[in-house]
Amino acid sequence: MRIFFAGLGTMGAPMAKNLLKAGYSLTVYNRSAKALRWFQDQGIRVVETPAKGAEDADAIITMLADDDAVSQVLGDEETGCIRSVKAGALVIDSSTISPSLSRSLSTRFMVKGVVMLDAPVTGSAPQAQDGTLTFIVGGKEDAYHQAEPLFRAMGRRAVYIGPSGSGSTVKLANNIMGAINMMAVAEGLSIVQKSGLDAEKFFDVIAGGGANNGMVISKREKVLNRRYTPDFTARLMLKDLRLASHLAWNLDIPLPGLALISNLYQIACHTGASESDMSALLETYEKLSGTTQTPEG
Numbered sequence: 639m640r641i642f643f644a645g646l647g648t649m650g651a652p653m654a655k656n657l658l659k660a661g662y663s664l665t666v667y668n669r670s671a672k673a674l675r676w677f678q679d680q681g682i683r684v685v686e687t688p689a690k691g692a693e694d695a696d697a698i699i700t701m702l703a704d705d706d707a708v709s710q711v712l713g714d715e716e717t718g719c720i721r722s723v724k725a726g727a728l729v730i731d732s733s734t735i736s737p738s739l740s741r742s743l744s745t746r747f748m749v750k751g752v753v754m755l756d757a758p759v760t761g762s763a764p765q766a767q768d769g770t771l772t773f774i775v776g777g778k779e780d781a782y783h784q785a786e787p788l789f790r791a792m793g794r795r796a797v798y799i800g801p802s803g804s805g806s807t808v809k810l811a812n813n814i815m816g817a818i819n820m821m822a823v824a825e826g827l828s829i830v831q832k833s834g835l836d837a838e839k840f841f842d843v844i845a846g847g848g849a850n851n852g853m854v855i856s857k858r859e860k861v862l863n864r865r866y867t868p869d870f871t872a873r874l875m876l877k878d879l880r881l882a883s884h885l886a887w888n889l890d891i892p893l894p895g896l897a898l899i900s901n902l903y904q905i906a907c908h909t910g911a912s913e914s915d916m917s918a919l920l921e922t923y924e925k926l927s928g929t930t931q932t933p934e935g
C-alpha cells in the first residue's frame with residue numbers, strides 16, 4: 639500500500655515516522671522545507687504539490703493546521719489531492735477542522751470514487767511520538783475498517799462514531815472540555831499561588847480526587863516549571879474553540895463555558911501566548927491576579 643502523507647508539523651511528523659516504522663511505503667509533502675529534511679535524509683520521496691503526491695497513492699493521510707490548510711491541500715482544484723487522486727483510494731484527514739468542511743470535501747471526493755474519513759485525534763505530541771493516539775472517526779463504516787491497520791500503526795485506539803463529519807464534531811466537543819479542564823487547573827492554582835502555598839503539593843492533592851482531569855496529568859510539568867514548549871499551541875486551541883462556537887451557534891445551543899474559555903484563550907493569544915503550549919493559559923491568570931512567575935533554572 640502506497641501512502642501519501644501531508645502535513646509534517648508537531649503531530650504529523652511523528653505520525654508519518656510511525657507509519658514508516660510499521661513498514662509502509664511513504665511519499666510526503668509539507669508546505670515549508672524545514673520539516674522535510676529528516677524525511678529527505680532517510681530517502682523518503684518528497685513531492686512539491688499535494689496533487690503530485692496523490693497521483694499514485696492508495697491512501698492519503700493529512701495532519702494540517704486548520705480549515706484553510708485542508709481546503710488547499712485536499713480540495714484545491716489545481717494543486718490539491720482532488721485533482722489527481724485515483725478512484726478507489728482512501729483519504730483520512732486527521733486535522734481538527736469544521737464538520738461542515740469534512741462533509742463537503744467527502745462529497746467532492748465521493749464524485750471521484752474516493753472515500754474520505756474525518757479522523758481527528760486525541761492525545762498530543764507525546765502520544766503522536768509513542769503511537770498511542772486515539773482516532774475519532776466519521777465516514778463510511780467499511781472504509782473505517784479498511785483504515786484500521788493504519789490507525790493501529792499511529793495510535794492505540796480508533797473509535798467509529800458515524801457518518802461524515804461526526805468525527806470532527808466529537809473532536810470539537812472533546813476540545814471544549816480540554817480547554818475548560820485547563821481553566822479549572824489555572825483557577826485552582828491561582829488561589830494556591832496567591833496564598834503563597836506549594837503548587838507541587840497542590841498537584842499531588844488534586845491528582846487523587848474528583849478535581850483530577852487530563853490537564854492535571856499532562857500539563858503538570860509544564861505548569862510547575864513555567865516552560866510552555868508547545869505540544870499543542872494556544873493558537874490551535876483558540877482555532878478549535880472558534881470552530882466549536884460556530885457549531886454551537888448553528889445547533890442553537892448556549893454553551894456559556896465555551897464562550898468564557900474562548901474569551902480567555904483570545905486574551906492569552908493577544909498577550910503573547912499564541913505560540914506557547916495551551917497550558918500557558920496559566921500566564922493569563924497570573925497577569926490578571928498580579929502573581930506573574932518566572933521560569934525556574
Ligand SMILES: NC(=O)c1ccc[n+]([C@@H]2O[C@H](COP(=O)([O-])OP(=O)(O)OC[C@H]3O[C@@H](n4cnc5c(N)ncnc54)[C@H](OP(=O)(O)O)[C@@H]3O)[C@@H](O)[C@H]2O)c1
Pocket residue numbers: 644645646647648649650668669670671673701702703704706707708710711732733734735759760761762763869870871874878
Ligand atoms: N498538537 C496537538 O497536541 C494536537 C492534538 C490533537 C489534534 N491536533 C490538531 O492536529 C492538527 C495539526 O496540529 P499540529 O500541532 O501538528 O500543528 P503544527 O505543528 O502547527 O503543524 C501544522 C501543519 O499544517 C501545515 N499548514 C498550515 N497551514 C497550511 C497551509 N495553508 N497549507 C499547507 N499546509 C499548511 C504546516 O506546514 P508548515 O510546516 O509549512 O507550517 C504544518 O505541516 C491541527 O488541526 C490541530 O488542531 C493537534
